[in-house]
Amino acid sequence: MSERPDQETPEEISPEEFTGLKTGGESGSAAGLPAVLMSAKHVFSVMGLQRGMKALLNLNQKGGIDCPGCAWPDPDDKRSPVAEYCENGAKAIAEESTTRKAGPEFFSSNSISELAQLYDHELGKSGRIAQPMYLPEGKQHYEEISWDDAFKVIAEELRGLASPDEAIFYTSGRTSNEAAFLYQLFVREYGTNNMPDCSNMCHESTGVALSETLGIGKGSVKLEDFYETEVIVIMGQNPGTNHPRMLTALQKAKRNGAIIISVNPLFETGLRAFKNPQEIRGLLGMSTDLTDHYLQVRINGDMALLQAIAKVLLEEEEAHPGKVLDHQFIREKTEGSAKYLQHLNTLSMDALVENCGIAEEKIREVVKAIRFKNKMIICWAMGLTQHKNSVDTIKEVVNLLLLKGSIGKSGAGTCPVRGHSNVQGDRTMGIYEKPSDTLLDNLEKVFGISPPREYGYDTVKSIEAMHQGKAKFFMGMGGNFLSATPDTHHTAEAMRKCNLTVHVSTKLNRSHLVHGKKALILPTLGRSDVDYKNGQQQFVSVENSTGVVHSSQGKLKPVSDKLLSEPEIICRMAQAVLPGSKINWAHFNVNYDHIRDAIEKCVPGFDDYNRRVRRGRGFYLPNCAREGNFDTDSGKANFTVSEISPIPLEKEEYLMMTIRSHDQYNTTIYGLNDRYRGIRNERRVVLMNREDMEEAGLENKTVVNLYNNHGGRSRIAHNFIALAYDIPRRMIATYFPEANVLVPHSSTAKYSNCPTSKSVVVRIQASAKQHQA
Structure with missing residues (x-):
């Protein structure tokens, strides 16, 4: 007999009552004047003007307060004297x-x-x-x-x-x-x-994959590399909400001519356009378009997409010998390329397209845009790390960079974007099982x-x-x-x-x-x-x-x-x-x-820690991959071979990923609004494809329950409001941590044991509670 989750005591989860959903008014661009006003509201309402200004003027300044939010790097040189922080950084400092x-x-x-x-x-x-x-x-x-x-x-x-x-x-x-x-x-x-x-639950897959392939479980780029790169690929990440200061780097990269490719099941505002609040034009409402190619991938379709891109790059190399792949780098700095290239040739393009959900014409369009570029940065976050096949998917990221010789040179490399402000430092200090x-x-x-x-x-x-x-x-x-x-x-x-x-x-x-x-x-x-x-x-x-x-x-x-x-x-x-x-x-x-x-x-x-850390910008730790060396058994970077592993869904099943709203950071909830997605005053929502809703007989704003029975244990998340949203078929999105009740503790990534919070199989049924609709 399965255990019944409906007998839990009330302390375990937030109340399941609704707070009054309001929808509409999605923003077409991130930040701008609304971000400034929201920052001021959060800070001054709980701290007062004098204390609030003192906190903000010292936030992320040299010798000042490091933001307790994300781990996005500060500029090494010039920093804004009045606003070296983002909206979520202001919310974090106000909360603390x-x-x-x-x-x-x-x-x-x-x-x-x-x-x-x-x-x-x-x-x-x-x-x-x-x-x-x-x-x-x-x-x-x-x-x-x-x-x-x-x-x-x-x-x-x-x-x-x-x-x-x-x-x-x-x-x-x-x-x-x-x-x-x-x-x-x-x-x-x-x-x-x-x-x-917390690494065990977010970037553990990253550490395992990068350590095996490159010899170091950290990213290899500096902030300055974003200003020198030719291509930036952003995968499984929503910087507008989770790492807003990254938008400034993307804006500068864009102005310097970089091509930006975004890969995400949802169309996120922060990946489309950015109004820089540190510029007059941004405050006046003028935005910078960021993404050149937006690939709305199916949940867990990233590996198939990466392999499809690599396969088409091989075709381009045959058409333009010596101009697409970096053969010298592959020959001198890597191992396993022959086996990897042979594997790519055996793959079915039709199968890859079906599994990633991106049309072949779109994939070829992207490859055509980047085929002659050799400075590429690939960024990712938990959209890649919290699946069964996450370690292999991140190895596929490395494969693509190795083909282009895009590691160990300026403007190129791996960029796992960490969430907590010192999660990487804690691991460096020895916090590790x-x-x-x-x-x-x-x-x-x-x-x-x-x-x-x-x-x-x-x-x-x-x-x-x-x-x-x-x-x-x-x-x-x-x-x-x-x-x-x-x-x-x-x-x-x-x-x-x-x-x-x-x-x-x-x-x-x-x-x-x-x-x-x-x-x-x-x-x-x-x-x-x-x-x-x-x-x-x-x-x-x-x-x-x-x-x-x-x-x-x-x-x-x-x-x-x-x-x-x-x-x-x-x-x-x-x-x-x-x-x-x-x-x-x-x-x-x-x-x-x-x-x-x-x-x-x-x-x-x-070495010389106390003296070097007192320098304004601090110091860089050694990074073998950044220097073009690889601390692996062979002393070279490793190509790897992986097979795609589609998640089968029965007729009434959906693949759920948990996401964060714009009014939260990790488990800290600042408020009830998700401004960029046009969802206000409510968190108990499930974003669904409109055709899926029609097929299931669900009207927009129907109250539903989500449930599964993984491992023989019944799990149910009560009273979520179904909202029609632009998301691939059979895919749904819910807020973390409200939907964590559905994530099986026994479902983890292979090799890293990271919970699979981005690929949870669930069923949906209409709830008896329908007054909200």
């Missing part, structure tokens, strides 16, 4: 730097079940958590607790476990380099490698500890370990684990089986309401908060998507004197848990320079 506080009286007045009735954006707007909070076993209200007592609760729990491997330590991508290094050091001295992080021997050897040499060598749990395996009772303690260093992970009800069941759950947080979120027998919330300073140690202001550092390490220093007065920085939380926790530690944790807490000195000794590429 609000003056509203959730004090002890807030928690005493609101029980867990009462807080569960709030929507996610309402939870966030309750204010900064102002003091440590503890939920004793069997209680419904969080209670204030002292920091010393909070660390004592953690120490008693961790020291009481039968094995360190019964503990799980999660990390969000907003954690600084300094905090991440200390966190992994503490966890490994404690005795486990159970360190899942599969640590390298080099890191472990260095930790042993520098600190005299014996770090465990066995691999730990990633995110999906952590959920299963908690669900099976193999893990009894969970700690989240930032983030909203419940809402970010797949299979929400299953994850909730797992969390509730823990003895203690601990969250280091700035704001209240859904994960605080789904807890172990006991729970702690440890409030931390944000990026924008000043942080003094012994009268000296400290700073932290982060790594962006292009491998630049730079500083971030808070400028605003914290809203409470009971907040601790993440490094201090880790140091004091380590002292409580490991009283006989060989590491001088108090030393790290006195001055963060000491942490960076330790990083320099343990992590390659951080």
Whole structure:
């Protein structure tokens, strides 16, 4: 008998009541004056004019506050003195730097079940958590607790476990380099490698694919490469909403003559046109057309499209010998080309066209435009990384770049666009369940500890370990684990089986309401908060998507004197848990320079860390692929051979992908509007092809339920409003995290174990609740 998901407790998901859908008024271009006005509204309404201006004028400036949003790189040289941020960056800083506080009286007045009735954006707007909070076993209200007592609760729990491997330590991508290094050091001295992080759920597929093919799991381009390139391909990414500052780079590339090709199942406003709010013409409503060729691919049709493009390039090479492919690069720098080219020749163009959903004439038109170009950048995000075949698809991206010799030269290379602002830096610091021997050897040499060598749990395996009772303690260093992970009800069941759950947080979120027998919330300073140690202001550092390490220093007065920085939380926790530690944790807490000195000794590429990070722009980490060298077994870049793997759909099934609205960043919901898609005041919507709706007998705005039965477990997402939208047949889109209840925890990408949130098979049925329509 399958499990029934309709018996969940209310804390697990946002309320399923509607908030009042309004549609229409889609924008034809991104940013412009509306973005400026929306930024001002979010910032000044919660921070006031003086505090808000101070935050904005320091955001993404050299020596200022690194944006807590995405990891798009800052310009190395000149930056706008007044607006080096985007609309979502302004929303992020407003969310973090609000003056509203959730004090002890807030928690005493609101029980867990009462807080569960709030929507996610309402939870966030309750204010900064102002003091440590503890939920004793069997209680419904969080209670204030002292920091010393909070660390004592953690120490008693961790020291009481039968094995360190019964503990799980999660990390969000907003954690600084300094905090991440200390966190992994503490966890490994404690005795486990159970360190899942948000990479496991987003770009893990990227790291696996690039490491195997190019010898480094990071992108190879700099921001300046966008200004020198001839072709930019954007795949599975919506920069207008998720990385708006990228639009400025695309605009500059376009003005310099680059061809831009966008590949996405939805026509996204931010890929069509851009009104630069830093220019007078942008504020006056004049936009720059960005995309030259828009390929509305079927969900999970990217590999077939890439192979079709490569196949036509081969034909063009035969027609124009020596002018299309870079034979010298292929011969001197790569391996496996003969096998790959032979594979392309065996592929059926008709089958590739059918699977990608792009007409052959359109594919040939694109190839004709790029055939003689040899400076190409391919960008991608989670539209490529969250499928069963994601690793192979990204390897296909590499194949195309290798054919053109577009790696290791200016204006060319790989560009995985990271989401969280320091997710790449956290992995560099050692936040990884599969640590390298080099890191472990260095930790042993520098600190005299014996770090465990066995691999730990990633995110999906952590959920299963908690669900099976193999893990009894969970700690989240930032983030909203419940809402970010797949299979929400299953994850909730797992969390509730823990003895203690601990969250280091700035704001209240859904994960605080789904807890172990006991729970702690440890409030931390944000990026924008000043942080003094012994009268000296400290700073932290982060790594962006292009491998630049730079500083971030808070400028605003914290809203409470009971907040601790993440490094201090880790140091004091380590002292409580490991009283006989060989590491001088108090030393790290006195001055963060000491942490960076330790990083320099343990992590390659951080030579002279303290001096170089104080330079305005920071410094680039070594990148073999950027330099045209490849740290693979052969010392060359590897072509690979992959087969397309279509996802079969029965008559009444659809392939669902989760997406983000313009009023959110990851699990943080700023509001209820998706301005560019013309959807306002509602998040419980499903975007469907109009012909599919007619065939299913659904009128526009019919209320439906979405469900599946993957692995014998019934999953249902209640009360979604079906909206006719321009999306390929049998494909649908829903917002994350509301639709995460449908993403099976057991459906993951091959090789990377990343949840397949972009290819979920579902069925749709009309709901009995139809008053919204």
